[in-house]
Amino acid sequence: MLSGRRSAASHLLLAPAAAWLIVFLVLPALGLVALSLARNGAYGTVVWSLNLDNYRRAVDPRYVPVLLRTLGFAGATTALCLILGYPLAYFLSFRAGRFRGALIIALMVPFWTSALVAFYSWMVILGKEGLLNSALLRFGFISAPLGILYTPFSVLLGLVYFYLPFTVLPLYGSLEKIPRSYVEAAYDLGADRWTTFLKVTLPLSLPGVIAGALLTFIPCLGDFLTAELLGGPRYYLLGNLISNQFLMAQDWPFGAALTTLLLAGMIGGLWAYRRWEPDA
Structure with a gap:
């Protein structure tokens, strides 16, 4: 009797969140699938004649360069975020000490500012008359402004800036779960720091690596604002x-x-x- 009441109460508490997800996520997604089976009419109207023509267009060879470019940027962003994010997450978990909270808050700064404001700030910094070129010219490192903006580098920089926290936070959570006694036991058995990292820390943190990679790679596939503002029409x-x-x-x-x-x-x-997760 008591367990039944608890179950009913749990379902009641979940009902608002479930209703929200159904109304604002599931139903729009189903509507999107239904719309993809229609065809485009005159002046942008939608003709509801179910067919797969749009999916045939989607796999047309003319869109292959766009897909490959997107996969390239998403893969490079994921790799750079892992290269930069793993040492940072390791430092936060094992070395930060009393500064850990402040550093985590600093890591969350990109989430507190509008993406539009952040990208316009990067445009001001990277432009030919921007802060970076002005500083390099003033100190004599270059003789003419560099064309940094609207390049693959600027797009990659914007993507890494925005998605780095998506990589670091799962890595940090995974590293925090590693029992420190395992690391101490490896040292007691004669392993050095590098061997301990390769044999103990890295394997146990692989779920965080996979989660961070997915949370970075998947959103990068649908990102359009970064390329629009920092890359221009060429990218x-x-x-x-x-x-x-x-x-x-x-x-x-x-x-x-x-x-x-x-x-x-x-x-x-x-x-x-x-x-992957249960086996990890």
Whole structure:
């Protein structure tokens, strides 16, 4: 009797969150899938004749360079975030001491500012008349302004800046779960720091590595604002292609098909992570 009441109370507490997810996530996603099966009519209208033409267009070879460019930027961003994020997460977990809280708060600063404001700030810094070029010219390191903005470097810099916390926080959580007695036991058995890291710390932190990589790679696939502001039209990504279908080309069914494929890839990545997690 008591367990039944507790179960009913749990369901009642979950009901608002479940209703919110159904109304604002599940139903829009289903509507997106339905829209992807329609076709585009005159003047941007939607003709509800169910077909797979939009998915056939999505795999057209003309979009392969956009897909490859997107995968390249997402992969490079993920790799750089792991290279930069793992030492930072390790320091926060094992070495930060009483400064840990302040450093974690500093790490969260990109979440506290609007992405639009942050990217415009990078444009001010990286522009030909920006702060970076002005400083380099003033101290004599260069004789002419560098073309840093609207390059692959500026796009990658913006992506790493924004997504680095998505990598560090899962890594930090995974490293925090490692019993310190395991590390001490490795030292007691004669292992040096490098061997202890390779044999103990790194294997036990792999779930955090996988989670951080997924939480960085998957959102990067749909990012469009970074390439729009820091890369310009030369570095057109999948997110820009989807955005333009809805906002400029007024081809909503094709945009919905591209979004559905992107969502399917994201769900597949999360499913793969869930398959990995129990074994880790």
